[in-house]
Amino acid sequence: MLEPWDEVISLQRERQLCADDVQAIQSSCLTDHGKKHPIECPDCWNRLVNRIRDRYLNSASKEWFSGRRPFLLELDTLFSKAHSREVDLKAIEQRILDEKREWYRDKVKVLGLQHATKSPSEEQVLQQRLNDRSIPTDQLISELRRAFSDGAVQNEEAFNGFIERLRLASTPQARVDAYVDIFFQPNHDPSGAAKSHKYIDMVRNAVPISDIINAIIRDRHAAERDRNEKQISHRQNVEKLEELKRAKAAHELDKSKRDKARQDKARAAAALADDQQHNLSPCLACSKIPDPQDFIICPLCQILGELFHLRIKPAIFCSEECENARYEAHVETMHECASGQGCIQLHDEDVEMDEGGNILVFCAECVVSLGIPSTFCSTRCFGDNFQHHRDNVHLLQWKLGGQHEIDDKSQLEFDPDDGTRYRARNIERHIITLEDAMKEWQKKTGATVT
Known part of the structure; x- marks a missing residue:
């Protein structure tokens, strides 16, 4: 299978040969038969139609229309009608132009050029444009050029120069050098060419350009996935770090609250001990002031006063002896x-x-x-x-x-x-x-x- 530029070179050569032959037929008709146009001369007209027909139906080289059998069968019918002047050559030329536009769309899709754009959004837009048959091919070509142009060189000028180099290349190395110069532009982007050594090696090893493009696209997508994964990993790490910071802050806050609660409890206990030392009622049995750290209180009084918040003056005893002496009398009197x-x-x-x-x-x-x-x-x-x-x-x-x-x-x-x-x-x-x-x-x- 020829590369696209080889097809272009073949197209230009065969087209020029056909144009020269058509011009020769027109000139000989004027010289030999005195007719200004072969259409006026049946023999020369048939020769002209057959020469153009041979250009497409009997081409010796591989060109864009080769293998498009339905189209070639249709052309054969049109050329047969052209012999009898039922169809003029302009109609045939328009049909060939329409088919070539369809071939162009197919070729872009086969090469996967839409995947080689600078961003996924551009790729999606270009894919939609390729599928839109209402868009003229000339407009589509212009959009493709804008999508791939980096401003370093003019695409039209660069492509024409590339084709000329390939046409004049007499050795495989000359072709490889032309490929490297046009695709990787080492003179305009040395650093970019250095990063593309993998693909340059593929060119030097005669790998088809379509395979090289596919490799570039795969590597680009893989790199994009790696970037996305790194971004996701980085975001997850940041979120985890923030979560750890929040957990640490919550832990510190909780610890601070516990420390404060212990301090408050200690202060309250100290205040209670001090308050009890100064406000404890005398022992119900012996009237002595009990030791604040060692006294006995009536459980009924304590429950009624502390749990149910009733105004009860608790009965306090300074020792077990005093409790044994007066507790029952206290219960009978106060808790009958x-x-x-x-x-x-x-x-x-x-x-x-x-x-x-x-x-x-x-x-x-x-x-x-x-x-x-x-x-x-x-x-x-x-x-x-x-x-x-x-x-x-x-x-x-x-x-x-x-x-x-x-x-x-x-x-x-x-x-x-x-x-x-x-x-x-x-x-x-x-x-x-x-x-x-x-x-x-x-x-x-x-x-x-x-």
């Missing part, structure tokens, strides 16, 4: 069962406080909502005295607080024989055990209640 005279322990000497029945409980409504330290000796005691406690404490406080509509009937269970009597439908919903309160207090403060 809120059932009062209705306490089941006063009326039922045989009551068994098993299965946790002797665990103290708080009325949830009182300690959470009403601010009253209502304590019961057991869940059972609270359950048995629930109506009395609700009627005399809850209802009174609700009315004093302006709550005239009471909506807790769904929590009550009325006596079917006496509609005025009721009990809690589920007493567990109305209590907070001392054990649960202590666990909640320990969870919130980390302190230990004894």
Whole structure:
């Protein structure tokens, strides 16, 4: 397969030979037959048509139309009609020109020239132009030249010089030198030619130009992929670095907050110790001022005051001896069962406080909502005295607080024989055990209640 410029050289040679023969036919017709144009002479006209026909249908060299069989068959028909003057030569010339334009588009696509543009966007535009049959070939040629021109040399001038060098080249080395000069322009771009030594070596090894172009395109795309991958890798590294910086900053901030919390806690503990040293109540048993680092506080007082925020002055003991001496009296006085005279322990000497029945409980409504330290000796005691406690404490406080509509009937269970009597439908919903309160207090403060 000939290179495109070899086809151009062959085209120019055969075209010139044909033009010379046509001129000779015209001259001999005028001399021998006295006709100004062979069309006026049947014999000379047939000779002229046959010579032009041979130019395309019997060409001895490889040219652009070689192998385009449908086109050559159509030409044969047109030349047959030209003999009988049914078609003039201008129509045949126009048909040849149209076919050559189609060949040109095909040739550009086969060589892959659209892939050798300077950017992907230019490649896409040029590919669209090649596929657009409405664009004149002359315009397409002009656009191709602009796409590949780098301003170093004039394309038309350079190509004509290149063709002339190839036509006059008498050795393979002369052809190679012409290739290198036109494609890599070492005189205009020495550094670029130095970077293209791989492709220059391919030229010197007689690799077809189409293969060299494909190699250039592949390498260009590979380099572009490498650049994209490096950019992506760089961006990922930057993002990772930023993420690490943010994580470090968050860690430093969290550490700073923890350090500040420890400092605040230490200062608060110191302030509390100092405050306790100056504000601790005297021992309930011996009236001595307890040691701020070693004293005992009533757990019920502490839970009611610290967890439920009730105004309770806690009972403090300076030692276990003092606690043993006065703790029970303190509980009986300050934390007596809120059932009062209705306490089941006063009326039922045989009551068994098993299965946790002797665990103290708080009325949830009182300690959470009403601010009253209502304590019961057991869940059972609270359950048995629930109506009395609700009627005399809850209802009174609700009315004093302006709550005239009471909506807790769904929590009550009325006596079917006496509609005025009721009990809690589920007493567990109305209590907070001392054990649960202590666990909640320990969870919130980390302190230990004894």
